[in-house]
Amino acid sequence: MKKLISAQLVKYLESRGVKHIFGLCGHTNIAVLAELEKSSIKFINVRHEQIAAHAADGYARVTKKAAVVLSHLGPGLTNAATGVANAALDSIPMVVIAGDVPSYYYGKHPHQEVNMHADGAQYEIYRPFVKRAWRVDQAELFPEILQKAFQLAESGRPGPVLISVPMDIFSTKIEEEAFRLLDHHIQVVEKPSLDEETAACIVEKLAKAERPVLYAGGGVVLADATRELREFAEHLNIPVAHSLMGKGALPDDHELALGMTGFWGTKFINEQTKNADYLFGAGTRFSEADSSSWYDNVTFDFPKTKLIHIDIDPNEIGRNYPAEIGAVADLKKAFITLNRVAKRLYPDGIDRNEQLREAIVNYRQSLRESISKNVSSTSFPMKPERILAEVRDVLPRDAYLTTDVGWNKNGVGQQFPIYTPGSILTPGGFATMGFGSSAAIGAKIAAPDKVVVSLIGDGGFGQNPSVLATAKEENIPVVWVVMNNSAFGTIAGLEMAHYDTTYGTRFQADGESYTPDFAAIAKGYGIKGIKIESAAQFKGVLKEAIAANEPVVIDVAMKNEPVPTDGKWNINDIYSPDDDKSHVSIP
Known part of the structure; x- marks a missing residue:
């Protein structure tokens, strides 16, 4: 019996145990969305495809299985590219299913087609960073490609794959037997051991x-x-x-x-x-x-x-x-x-x-002593060391913490103890700003019984604040702690150290330091937002936010100071080859 590929796709995903799909609608994928409405699979709707990719990334890190992203063609696919590339460089399994132009319109430049150098070639955009990119040229080949995609994403060194599907193929009927054959194939490929x-x-x-x-x-x-x-x-x-x-x-x-x-x-x-x-x-x-x-x-x-x-x-x-x-x-x-x-x-x-x-015991003690002054400082804007220390004090040992880029990644790596393996989700190879806020959504969906807190800078949070819309719609109780220094702080400190300026790295209006009111923005999305007014207020507010079991944004002003560094980075030798410089504090 013949059935729509869109219907059989959803049925296959169900058979693999897929519980959630992250994505955004477009005219090329609505056939799949219509089938998902009838399915046990929950579609997590976002306002930007980068959010979908980062959320799927966080979800996959927690579940240890390939996450699924549903994308539209053209701008949808390119919007998602940053998040997919981040997953690729961190070896996170992901299957991206993207709609494409009708197969019979290749080269005619239909709506939103990317074809400046080759016809029907939007899938090639992903080739530099995915493990493989498929374009489905025949409807009958789709089941086999789908099975190969999941197998490749999860086997060997894990990573993302892309299946680009012309929209007419989603709406094509093929025999169910083509998908039934997949039932006879294993879903997990055994990996090599050590002799x-x-x-x-x-x-x-x-x-x-x-x-x-x-x-x-x-x-x-x-x-x-x-x-x-x-x-x-x-x-x-x-x-x-x-x-x-x-x-x-x-x-x-x-x-x-x-x-x-x-x-x-x-x-x-x-x-x-x-x-x-x-x-x-x-x-x-x-x-x-x-x-x-x-x-x-x-x-x-x-x-x-x-x-x-x-x-x-x-x-x-x-x-x-x-x-x-x-x-x-x-x-x-x-x-x-x-x-x-x-x-x-x-x-x-x-x-x-x-x-x-x-020596390890003594080292830990000396590290605590070296930062103790800042940890106990009552100054405001808050010292970043105090923010990290109080977040650690409040969180359970098995809470999930997502970070972004800057103090909330480098400082966490250096000074923030992690007690439960796998409970820290951070962007490594691609070091993508905006990862932390969206990955937290995926982590919480994957582990609803765990506390999830996102430590993120104001620069990173400002990139995709619409993640709050998804949190509101799905009632995802993540707590976002925005470490707000009104700048791309790490880069500002780097530029100041080498060039005695912070041009292009600080946020200003009329010559004065400027920051959006992220607490007010949260309220605009229908989410609780709290603006911290003193160092003494922060810890109690964080405890209450976690206990509330609802999405909360905490906007805390932070002193722009560099993470202490003892290693070496060749960027310093490139910028200042005759001087031993790194990052500096920004007043």
């Missing part, structure tokens, strides 16, 4: 090392391998440092947890990784910020330090540093094998010198 011989070699080298460090990247969190990593680190008594995306792989209050490396890391942590004799990199690509722009003898010192590197993506092995042992494997399966081998070879574990544990 026993390689595992034994790794375990023995780490066991015999004098100063080993386990370096956790975001791949550990994505693979849901944090419990296994912890077991391995404890058994071999190895300290754990992490990249920005690996934050929380080991709880920050664990006695073996060092912290984040790189430009935004601290001298103590960078010294531990630089002076390691063996470094075990797990699920990390050794990105620029985490590696202090790959300068020798700052964060890492390869090949003096010997590198063991395991990643699901073979392209990452040796990309930035030479590896003595390199292996392609799923991190969860790899650590299961490593733990089994470690317990066989060293049943009593490894007894190492306790001095490092003591």
Whole structure:
């Protein structure tokens, strides 16, 4: 029996367990929307496609499954591109289904077609960053493409894929048997593990090392391998440092947890990784910020330090540093094998010198002391350290926190303890402004029983405030804390340090500092908005906002001060090659 592809698409998504789709309507996808109205799948309507992509990103990070975005062609697809690219660089699985012009109008330049260099080629816009982009040229091929899309998005190194569907194909009828054949195919492809011989070699080298460090990247969190990593680190008594995306792989209050490396890391942590004799990199690509722009003898010192590197993506092995042992494997399966081998070879574990544990305790104490003045400061606008400290005090250990770009990302990575693996959602590779506010929506939908707070700057929140419309319509109880310094603060501090100006980075009207009233904007969307008037007010307001179990925006004025940095970033050498400059405070 023949049925509409739009109807069979929705039925297939239901069979995969898809519960939510994020997107925005357009004349090319309304056939799908009409079918979704009859479905158990909830369509999360947004006002801008970038919001849809970021929300789907946050949703996928929490569920560990591919999220689905429904987009329109042309401007819809390009609006979503930033969010999809962000997901790609952070290895987040996502299936983007986009409407396209009618297949029989390719090249005639129908409404909103992108065809300056090739006809019917809108899908090629996504080719630089998705794992694959399909254009459906025949209706009968759609079921097979759909199955391949989900499989590719979730297998190997996860990431987004695009299916561009001409609108006439959505409204074409094909035999149901074409979709029924998909029922006989697995939905999850098994990922590679680590062989026993390689595992034994790794375990023995780490066991015999004098100063080993386990370096956790975001791949550990994505693979849901944090419990296994912890077991391995404890058994071999190895300290754990992490990249920005690996934050929380080991709880920050664990006695073996060092912290984040790189430009935004601290001298103590960078010294531990630089002076390691063996470094075990797990699920990390050794990105620029985490590696202090790959300068020798700052964060890492390869090949003096010997590198063991395991990643699901073979392209990452040796990309930035030479590896003595390199292996392609799923991190969860790899650590299961490593733990089994470690317990066989060293049943009593490894007894190492306790001095490092003591040093970690002393380091944490010294870090707290170094920021204690700002944490307790009653000045207003508030010190950013106090904002972070009070958010941490109020949040449950398992609350989800989304960040954006600036203090709310770099400061969180450095100074904000994460206690539950996977509970910090931050934009890593693409570092996209506007991510945090929308990702929080997706995280809360995926985990409705958890507290979700979004720490976001005024620049980032100002990019897509219409996320509040979705929160109101769907009653999504996220709390947004807008750290408001009336500027693109991190860039303002960078420009001031190198060029003695903040031109183009601060928000002003008539020569005076200017900021929208975000609390009033929230009220305009029908959401509770609170403007903080003193440092003493903030903590109580945040407690009440969380307890209210409704969407709330808290607008808190913040002093524009830089995140302390001990690493190195080559941008400083480019701008001021003869001076040791970085970011500075902006009055």
